[in-house]
Amino acid sequence: MNVANNGKQSKLKRTLNKLLHARELTSIIFLVLMFAVVGIINSNFLSVSNLTLSLNSSVVYTIVAIGIALVIITGEIDVSVGATLGMAASISATMVRDGSPTWLAFSAAILVGALIGLINGIGVSILKVPSIIMTLGVNSIVRGLIYVYTDGKWVENLPFDFKTISQSKLPGTGITLIYFSVIVIAIIVHLFLNRTQRGKYFAAVGDNEGGATLLGIPVNATRLSAYVICGVFSAIGGVLYASRVGFVTPISGNGYEMKVIAACVLGGVSMAGGVGTVIGASIGSLIMASISRVLVFIGLSSDYDNTITGCLLIIIVVFDAVMQRRNAVTARHERLRARTGNVNLGGIK
Amino acid sequence: MKRNIKKLIFRWEFALALILLLEIIVFGRLNPRFLKPRVLFGSINDFVSICIISLFVTFVLITGGMDIQAGSIVGLTSISIGVLWNDFGVNIWVACILGLLIGALSGAFSGFLIAFTDVQPMVVTLGGSFLYSGLAMVVSNLSEVEAYKGISGFPQAFLAITKGRINGIIPFQFLMFVALSFLAYFLLHRTKYGRKIFLCGVNRKAAEYCGIHTRKVVMSTYMLSGMSAALAGIILTSYLGTAKTDLGKELTMPIITAVVLGGTSNLGGKGTILGTALASLVIGILRFGLSMSGVNTQYLDIPVGALLIVSVAIRSVSSNDRLVSFIKHRFKRSYQKT
Numbered sequence: 192m193n194v195a196n197n198g199k200q201s202k203l204k205r206t207l208n209k210l211l212h213a214r215e216l217t218s219i220i221f222l223v224l225m226f227a228v229v230g231i232i233n234s235n236f237l238s239v240s241n242l243t244l245s246l247n248s249s250v251v252y253t254i255v256a257i258g259i260a261l262v263i264i265t266g267e268i269d270v271s272v273g274a275t276l277g278m279a280a281s282i283s284a285t286m287v288r289d290g291s292p293t294w295l296a297f298s299a300a301i302l303v304g305a306l307i308g309l310i311n312g313i314g315v316s317i318l319k320v321p322s323i324i325m326t327l328g329v330n331s332i333v334r335g336l337i338y339v340y341t342d343g344k345w346v347e348n349l350p351f352d353f354k355t356i357s358q359s360k361l362p363g364t365g366i367t368l369i370y371f372s373v374i375v376i377a378i379i380v381h382l383f384l385n386r387t388q389r390g391k392y393f394a395a396v397g398d399n400e401g402g403a404t405l406l407g408i409p410v411n412a413t414r415l416s417a418y419v420i421c422g423v424f425s426a427i428g429g430v431l432y433a434s435r436v437g438f439v440t441p442i443s444g445n446g447y448e449m450k451v452i453a454a455c456v457l458g459g460v461s462m463a464g465g466v467g468t469v470i471g472a473s474i475g476s477l478i479m480a481s482i483s484r485v486l487v488f489i490g491l492s493s494d495y496d497n498t499i500t501g502c503l504l505i506i507i508v509v510f511d512a513v514m515q516r517r518n519a520v521t522a523r524h525e526r527l528r529a530r531t532g533n534v535n536l537g538g539i540k
Numbered sequence: 541m542k543r544n545i546k547k548l549i550f551r552w553e554f555a556l557a558l559i560l561l562l563e564i565i566v567f568g569r570l571n572p573r574f575l576k577p578r579v580l581f582g583s584i585n586d587f588v589s590i591c592i593i594s595l596f597v598t599f600v601l602i603t604g605g606m607d608i609q610a611g612s613i614v615g616l617t618s619i620s621i622g623v624l625w626n627d628f629g630v631n632i633w634v635a636c637i638l639g640l641l642i643g644a645l646s647g648a649f650s651g652f653l654i655a656f657t658d659v660q661p662m663v664v665t666l667g668g669s670f671l672y673s674g675l676a677m678v679v680s681n682l683s684e685v686e687a688y689k690g691i692s693g694f695p696q697a698f699l700a701i702t703k704g705r706i707n708g709i710i711p712f713q714f715l716m717f718v719a720l721s722f723l724a725y726f727l728l729h730r731t732k733y734g735r736k737i738f739l740c741g742v743n744r745k746a747a748e749y750c751g752i753h754t755r756k757v758v759m760s761t762y763m764l765s766g767m768s769a770a771l772a773g774i775i776l777t778s779y780l781g782t783a784k785t786d787l788g789k790e791l792t793m794p795i796i797t798a799v800v801l802g803g804t805s806n807l808g809g810k811g812t813i814l815g816t817a818l819a820s821l822v823i824g825i826l827r828f829g830l831s832m833s834g835v836n837t838q839y840l841d842i843p844v845g846a847l848l849i850v851s852v853a854i855r856s857v858s859s860n861d862r863l864v865s866f867i868k869h870r871f872k873r874s875y876q877k878t
Contacts, residue, residue: 318853321806327793331845338838453666462660494677501671505664512659
């Protein structure tokens with residue numbers, strides 16, 4: 192914003208344009224604004240302990256959002272993440288409760304997540320079932336299997352060691368170790384998507400499937416891997432969920448798919464595919480996780496949680512669409528003006 | 541080409557009818573009580589809301605849209621009727637009409653955003669599902685009654701609309717479903733408006749150039765699905781005798797399942813009311829029959845999900861144009877040789 196004070200109109204305009212173009216920045220500004228407004232109303236909200244708590248409580252959303260963002264970037268959708276999360280949570284929790292070491296439970300959960308992702312991926316990319324239908328079906332199947340596996344009972348009495356995994360803090364700060372690792376994962380995935388050839392396939396497939404095919408990009412394999420990664424991340428989210436909450440019910444993770452998709456959208460990931468970053472998705476998850484805390488601090492009942500979420504989602508998305516359309520129109524006008532200018536000059540040629 | 545498509549669609553609905561028949565026979569074998577007309581027809585009480593809403597969500601999907609907010613509109617309507625009647629002293633029938641209006645408005649709001657801002661329908665209706673379920677909570681807070689209890693004690697006349705049976709066998713809900721199916725069929729397949737909906741789904745730009753107000757058409761489909769959700773909310777409230785915020789919470793997935801299983805393409809431009817109606821019955825009867833044969837209710841999601849995936853996978857593999865034309869080509873050539 193320092194640039195704005197220089198007074199140069201064109202520079203200001205360009206900076207503003209850039210700001211509006213960087214989709215995560217919109218959500219960052221929004222996040223800061225939300226925290227600032229709530230901080231003015233109730234200064235306790237901006238205390239360090241509360242801020243770190245907000246960060247820490249968004250960890251499950253964040254890891255799942257990273258996974259689903261990959262799928263959304265390839266232009267597909269995965270509504271089975273909630274069920275995958277619940278399944279992984281149930282499996283890891285029962286294994287740990289029955290005495291297995293944590294690493295074994297963790298790998299079992301990841302394996303199951305990868306398997307569910309693989310099934311989704313095969314259905315979508317090879318059998319060509321529309322992704323919403325495929326994952327919807329898998330969602331209900333896995334939901335049912337959770338009941339079969341847990342017999343409809345709660346998994347409780349998890350060992351203390353397992354629960355402390357999510358509580359151990361990074362030395363010197365209030366941030367938990369797992370949140371830190373999730374952020375590291377987000378950065379790694381971000382670099383993978385933006386700096387490696389294979390990573391760029393994801394956006395290419397989502398942006399223009401036909402073009403990607405013509406360029407020789409393995410479209411099916413890319414989609415398949417997106418689903419598998421999404422399954423794995425949802426499974427990790429499930430283990431973290433079990434460790435954080437301390438018990439698992441058969442309906443654990445219900446509705447997570449919608450919340451996580453909302454988080455992605457809030458973070459600027461376009462549902463049309465090809466546009467968006469996992470960093471944006473992480474910020475969106477932070478917004479999603481903060482809303483209920485914000486309500487508490489403003490002094491509203493948490494009944495308003497869904498209303499606010501819905502309003503936010505609609506406002507951000509509509510604002511984004513209107514801005515994009517305006518940008519497109521200005522760009523077209525500029526192009527047109529440039530072209531007609533050329534025609535005038537072109538007479539000499 | 542056109543005849544081929546027509547044939548394919550016909551075949552799919554034929555297959556659905558066969559599945560339905562098979563279900564009835566199999567479940568009848570497993571449990572003879574299932575075949576009693578009173579039980580068989582009465583089963584629709586459990587899933588009539590899915591049937592009604594999916595009829596009109598079909599419209600939305602044909603325009604190339606997606607509607608995942610219908611479930612939350614059911615809850616919003618239900619609690620609104622309850623609060624209007626209980627705390628504001630509004631006549632129950634007036635409350636029902638206001639409920640329908642609320643449903644239409646909710647649908648129109650999302651439809652407006654979808655049609656006029658070009659945001660993806662899935663995103664707007666996702667926001668809508670949060671918004672309307674949240675509003676339902678807000679509305680329930682207006683009432684003196686605790687939200688989790690739900691509002692009950694409605695007048696007998698209101699409760700009676702879903703309790704009646706013709707000849708003691710066919711429940712009113714079934715008649716409502718049939719009547720609405722005819723209405724939807726007429727709207728979609730027999731009117732100009734229906735043709736416009738199809739054209740919007742096939743090629744929105746072409747429709748625009750033909751002088752169709754595609755935005756209005758798209759918006760109206762969401763309004764219709766909102767109204768059908770409101771109607772389902774009224775029926776559910778009357779049937780259960782309680783107005784609650786979370787009545788339609790679990791409906792979203794079955795509705796989409798029914799519409800897609802009925803042969804409607806989620807890319808738009810393809811679909812029939814008959815298919816949706818049959819598919820919603822197939823799903824409903826499957827769940828009902830399995831639970832009557834002693835399967836735990838919580839396991840019922842597994843066969844429904846499997847049915848959805850398998851049927852769509854088979855259809856997508858068999859309607860793969862390249863594959864079909866390849867086979868045809870081969871067949872033609874060998875035929876010509878002999």
